[in-house]
Amino acid sequence: MGTDVLVIGGGNAALCAALTAREAGARVLLLEAAPRALRGGNSAHTRNLRCMHDAPQDVLVDAYPEEEYWQDLLKVTGGRTNEALARLVIRASATCRGWMQRHGVRFQPPLSGALHVARTNAFFMGGGKALVNAYYRSAERLGVQVRYDTPVQRIELQDGRFVAAWAGGERIEAASCVLAAGGFESNRDWLREAWGRNARGEWPADQFLIRGTRFNQGTLLRHLIDEQHADAIGDATQAHMVAIDARAPLYDGGICTRIDCVSLGVVLNRDGERFYDEGEDFWPKRYAIWGRLVAHQPGQTAWSVIDAKAVGRFMPPVFPGVVADSLPELARRLGLPEDRFMQTLDDYNRACRPGRFDHTVLDDCATEGLTPAKSHWARPIDTPPFYGYALRPGVTFTYLGLRTDETAAVRFADRPSPNLFVAGEMMAGNVLGQGYTAGVGMSIGTAFGRIAGERAAAAARVQEVRHAAA
Template sequence: MYDVLVIGGGNAALCAAITAQEAGASVLLLEAAPKEWRGGNSQHTRNLRCMHNAPQDVLVEAYPEEEFWQDLLKVTAGKTNETLARLVIHSTESCRTWMKKHGVNFQPPLSGALHVARTNAFFMGGGKALINAYYRSAIALGIKIRYNTKIKELELNDSKFVAAIAEDGTRFEAKACVLAAGGFESNLNWLKEAWGKNEEGEWIADNFVIRGTRFNQGNLLKFMIDQGADIIGDPSQSHCVAVDARAPLYDGGICTRIDCVSLGIVVNKNAQRFYDEGEDFWPKRYAIWGRLVAKQPSQIGFSIIDSKSLGRFMPPVFAGKTANTIRELAVLCDLNPEKLEKTVNGFNQACIKGEFNHTVLDNCHTQDLTPAKTHWATPLDTPPFYAYALRPGITFTYLGLKVEEDSAVRFNNLPSPNLYVAGEMMAGNVLGQGYTAGVGMSIGTTFGRIAGKNAAKAALIKETI
């Protein structure tokens, strides 16, 4: 029997496993995916958001606690547990030292349109390199790993963990357990149930793509909900990004994102704008656009720019539609040409000339236009014009298990003595809605380490008679 069983194979699971092993516990990690797909959604990440009161290695200037908190408060519209959020924020000030110890390297600060040189530390080689580093460290420490192991249920004695049962019937006993198996974003039927139908009677989730891993089916989360574990979060809330409509159904990751939204306009299939494209910096708003597109007819949108925007954003993997006139562009996108011309002309006439600067919240905005564009509003008047079709891309869901600072799973508000949770399975405690770049990895790193520490402590307590 192992001291600690960790169920999951991504960032939070690995942080838990490594921390528990460092605390003196013997650890077995169970990953549902095969080795080549290990790492969950963490393999698709690039960075984590970090608090710092002065320049630190790869982070410039300062990003103090209160600013981090206000950024999180704004994107979640107050749907967050402040105590847990501030716990995450504080943890990020020092976690990189521990990460480096386990082989994670960081690249020099970024600048330009991403606006994250001050707030986010980027992994050298991306999330895949981070995951590989953690697995190397885990193996070197003596952690045992099993791939292709999907857990269907847990054996519980009241709220105490006894064993995990795999789909093939294998039983894994341990003195303590950490659940870090992700949300239910890959479960299309559950997504359809959560999002329901639109006014046209269509299942909203029918046009979704899964930006993240295909292996997060939510089976363990569903089991825990059925067992009466305390839960938190809206099942329809998620990290939902507007991605290229040609993206694959699963595992498209970062490269499917369209990053020119704030530099132009976005219209639906009726050639109508429906939200302020320049509301705030893109890293603070990119994760609202999937949900916005999901609310549009047929869950489709089109990001439209002119040639002035080229070079100001990360170019997409797939080329967009290109035309010398808005009318021609509309035809290529199967949009009504008259309606799109009217939308673009109305937008152009509403633009108030200012000093355009896509690296700051500039004074280029619209007047007497609904919806307004608050920043970076310049006329679309310089051909060629470009259009990128958008669909909602789900990265991870926010419905999860309710926790407090100890990361213990709770039943009727009472903590389990030996069952803990980390990562996407509890991120809804901090993320009730919305997202700001890198905070998912911040949550997973923080609560993974807390869960691993407390699981080891629970497992190593000597029984007394």
């Protein structure tokens, strides 16, 4: 037998699994598809973890109890979630930080542009890249073997039991295995297949940008679903999808390309029309719906428009916006139809009702008699200079994955595998049927990574006993 526990993947969930299995005494081999310099998958682009807590804790203020966390998740998913698994994640988020710190992760108070989540989210000192590096250092110190540039294409099973993995022409045996190789967001053909053509004859997926790693091709996920007939869960079109700067790179743009001024202004499509309530709820609870909203607009592009009053109230993106001293000039510079643009802005400005503006609460600044309404933070866009940001859908990770339970076991015809487990984006669809709220992806990956690692180590011990008995 080559090793006790084989972990396929190199991001947060994979590392949590590898470290936990190693702590349990297992020999662990981790296979990362990316080269060392690009290791860590999407986790390298993260910055925080959503944490349940019943009282203030170091970097977390006030309290964020289980029921509130659950209600937040229930709201963004529209009920498309497994409550038992969601609550498992929520409860695990209350106790994981000590373990993370023992493996070198450090936390800091939130930055000024992220104060909305000071109560709910713990921020990593140095961001996700520092977290990933800390975990790899700890793995090396503990004796976890790591191989880079080693994508796995398929696995061997026998009656639902893991036997070996194939990386190119190499066969790698192990007593148990954890799958944590991410979603399929970097696979353009699969995205096209999932989204198809829209009523305008467009292929929406052709306009998607990928916020994270280029290595999440979904090869192993497709193999498990299509060839090994593992139980799947989720909708292939559902994803953590954010409205990002249209000038962002195709891959690895990360957080700095996100446009966070949406709730402070209006968003127009290429016809110069608004299409959704920009002030529906706090931005950390709604930012992840905007990529999907933009994906359904003509050309999969939209524009966020603000005035000088909004400057300094949001985390600035990496690229400066288009600036103009008048709204007609801004419309021309953005390439939008000036007459319709001005009609939309005039209608919006007239509909804004006076209130007490406060971006830290759900304030009483709303529109009246306007469709779609703006429920909060609605102030006339009337103070030059004016700014516009072109938006395109930015996919973070996809939600189609493998069905599992509280043991993290992969299931075949509703029967759990005795030694094949799954964690992270490959199973996040069990908790996230749709929607997203900041930091929950890292909560899922951390909770199920640790469960999968523990279960894989236990399965390897059982296998060792059987071999000894034979």
